[in-house]
Amino acid sequence: xxxxxxxxxxxxxxxxxxxxxxxxxxxxxxxxxxxxxxxxxxxxxxxxxxxxxxxxxxxxxxxxxxxxxxxxxxxxxxxxxxxxxxxxxxxxxxxxxxxxxxxxxxxxxxxxxxxxxxxxxxxxxxxxxxxxxxxxxxxxxxxxxxxxxxxxxxxxxxxxxxxxxxxxxxxxxxxxxxxxxxxxxxxxxxxxxxxxxxxxxxxxxxxxxxxxxxxxxxxxxxxxxxxxxxxxxxxxxxxxxxxxxxxxxxxxxxxxxxxxxxxxxxxxxxxxxxxxxxxxxxxxxxxxxxxxxxxxxxxxxxxxxxxxxxxxxxxxxxxxxxxxxxxxxxxxxxxxxxxxxxxxxxxxxxxxxxxxxxxxxxxxxxxxxxxxxxxxxxxxxxxxxxxxxxxxxxxxxxxxxxxxxxxxxxxxxxxxxxxxxxxxxxxxxxxxxxxxxxxxxxxxxx
Ligand code: SF4
Numbered sequence: 001x002x003x004x005x006x007x008x009x010x011x012x013x014x015x016x017x018x019x020x021x022x023x024x025x026x027x028x029x030x031x032x033x034x035x036x037x038x039x040x041x042x043x044x045x046x047x048x049x050x051x052x053x054x055x056x057x058x059x060x061x062x063x064x065x066x067x068x069x070x071x072x073x074x075x076x077x078x079x080x081x082x083x084x085x086x087x088x089x090x091x092x093x094x095x096x097x098x099x100x101x102x103x104x105x106x107x108x109x110x111x112x113x114x115x116x117x118x119x120x121x122x123x124x125x126x127x128x129x130x131x132x133x134x135x136x137x138x139x140x141x142x143x144x145x146x147x148x149x150x151x152x153x154x155x156x157x158x159x160x161x162x163x164x165x166x167x168x169x170x171x172x173x174x175x176x177x178x179x180x181x182x183x184x185x186x187x188x189x190x191x192x193x194x195x196x197x198x199x200x201x202x203x204x205x206x207x208x209x210x211x212x213x214x215x216x217x218x219x220x221x222x223x224x225x226x227x228x229x230x231x232x233x234x235x236x237x238x239x240x241x242x243x244x245x246x247x248x249x250x251x252x253x254x255x256x257x258x259x260x261x262x263x264x265x266x267x268x269x270x271x272x273x274x275x276x277x278x279x280x281x282x283x284x285x286x287x288x289x290x291x292x293x294x295x296x297x298x299x300x301x302x303x304x305x306x307x308x309x310x311x312x313x314x315x316x317x318x319x320x321x322x323x324x325x326x327x328x329x330x331x332x333x334x335x336x337x338x339x340x341x342x343x344x345x346x347x348x349x350x351x352x353x354x355x356x357x358x359x360x361x362x363x364x365x366x367x368x369x370x371x372x373x374x375x376x377x378x379x380x381x382x383x384x385x386x387x388x389x390x391x392x393x394x395x396x397x398x399x400x401x402x403x404x405x406x407x408x409x410x411x412x413x414x415x416x417x418x419x420x421x422x423x424x425x426x427x428x429x430x431x432x433x434x435x436x437x438x439x440x441x442x443x444x445x446x
Contacts, residue, residue: 007060007294008087010041010079011305012068013323016103020142021170023218025307025321026066037323038075040330041305044342045082047330048304057088060291060301061095063123069099073117080122089122094164094290096125101153102145111156119160126157127166127211133201134194137173142222154205164287166209167202171195171243172235173215174223191235192243199247203254208287210256210264212247214240241436248432257285259366260296261435265289296361297373298354314354320344351377355404359445363438368422368429371397378404398425408444415441 014029014037015022029037061083063076071079076097083089097118105111115126132138133147157165173191189197202210217227217234226232235243248258257267265285294301303310307321319342320326329341349357354377362369375397402409412428415421420434421441430438 004297004299005059005290005294006057006299007062007291007301008058008083009062009064009291009301009303009305009308009310010068011303011308011319012063012065012071013037013306014070015065015067015100016070016144018142018222020140020222021215021218022142023221024066027323029070029323033323033327034071035075036327036331037306038071038078040327041079042082043330044304045079045086048302057090058083058302059090059093060294061089061093061122062291063097065098067100067103067129068097069103069114069118073114073121076118076123077121094125095122096127096166096289096291097123098127098129099153099157100129100145101149102143104153104156108152108156111153112160115157115160115162119162124162125164125166126162127168127209128153128157130167130198130202131170132173132194133198137194141170141173151205154207163208165207166211166289167205167207169195169198169202169210169212171212171214171247172240174217174227174232174234192239192246195243196246196250199250203250206266208266209289210251211262212244212251212264213262214244244435245432257288257366258432259285259288260292261364261438263289263292293365296365298358298361314349316347316349317343318345356446360442363428363430363442363445366429368427370427371401372427374427375400375404401427405445411444412441 011025013026014034015026017028018026061080063079068076080095089095099115099118104114128150129143130150131141131143133150135146138146154165154167173194199210199212215223215235217223217232223232227234251258251264255266255268256264258264265287267285267287291301298311300312301310302312303317303319305319306323306326307319309316309318311317321344326342347353355374358374358377359369362373378400405412412421412423415434416423420431420437422429422431430441434441
């Protein structure tokens with residue numbers, strides 16, 4: 001069975017400026033707004049504990065954004081103090097801060113000082129948004145930093161004692177396709193060549209973890225508008241998939257375990273750890289993101305802050321994404337806060353929701369979904385199963401899974417024959433080829 005944990009996600013919705021491709025809940029915020037937000041967040045932490053008493057101890061905390069490193073170490077420290085005052089944080093908890101180059105200081109010594117201070121308040125893992133190491137590309141996509149900032153900040157992070165660092169890279173950037181794309185670094189190098197060159201330099205830095213995402217052009221973003229005006233082309237699916245598989249190979253050769261569709265953790269020089277799946281169990285890199293892994297194994301996580309989502313005790317909820325409402329509601333001591341004031345959306349998962357989410361998220365992982373982990377959500381179905389067309393003498397997890405998904409079995413088997421899916425007596429998992437059509441395969445189990 002998967003190891004279940006309880007995590008806390010904290011959303012910091014501020015950035016220095018909006019990147020051209022970004023559809024996340026983030027915007028620039030002045031110092032006063034940021035401070036009011038921190039105060040509101042601390043009040044939310046204090047008032048929400050009563051709803052989440054069954055969740056302790058907390059094994060991961062993740063500051064995501066936005067750009068959490070636009071908050072000072074002192075502000076992050078106050079948030080951590082509030083968490084410690086209201087929850088039991090495990091001694092070995094993974095505590096991640098998304099820290100973007102360009103926000104930590106202007107000189108190496110400043111960056112080191114800032115990172116030391118974050119460490120002092122409990123941060124023990126950094127996730128840095130690198131995206132590319134080509135200054136023209138960085139400018140084109142609207143990042144605030146240069147490639148040199150990335151190199152300096154990574155070096156400073158190592159010097160400050162961080163031994164668990166993730167670097168994010170964007171693949172399949174849509175440049176070089178149309179001459180009208182403003183600021184696009186046109187035609188000197190293909191998008192794929194740029195991605196592979198960026199990856200080579202990232203690998204030479206030896207981070208413990210690497211995330212690679214293909215760029216999606218989203219509505220409402222600067223890129224979305226350029227696309228609508230016909231000034232930007234998307235990379236074709238074929239090129240995107242070809243880039244992805246070349247990236248997979250380069251990471252595998254460099255010793256990274258491909259443990260989730262877009263995530264790799266350093267596993268040792270052989271590069272083989274974690275890629276095989278045996279009955280004796282998986283060999284796992286110690287650098288897998290424990291926090292993100294909790295999303296993929298249906299663990300509980302508490303979402304705090306603007307627009308944050310949570311999943312606790314089978315209930316999914318999402319906080320309001322209205323910044324003014326969030327701040328005013330929480331910072332006015334005269335207002336009696338109930339979860340309904342902050343939670344914009346609450347959904348009690350049905351049994352069907354739970355099992356399909358377990359399969360959907362489980363298939364994102366390289367080890368896939370085990371029948372036993374999926375059918376745990378069918379614990380109350382024994383009687384119903386027995387009364388239907390079901391061989392009640394075979395109560396194995398495998399039999400129960402396929403009884404529930406009887407309609408999907410034939411098509412699932414066809415994906416096995418085409419080399420996209422592996423089904424065995426423990427569960428099912430995508431092949432690397434299967435990742436290319438993961439949505440179609442996952443849709444069978446919704
Ligand atoms: S730094 Fe991240 S969250 Fe902020 S605008 Fe850029 S992509 Fe969006």
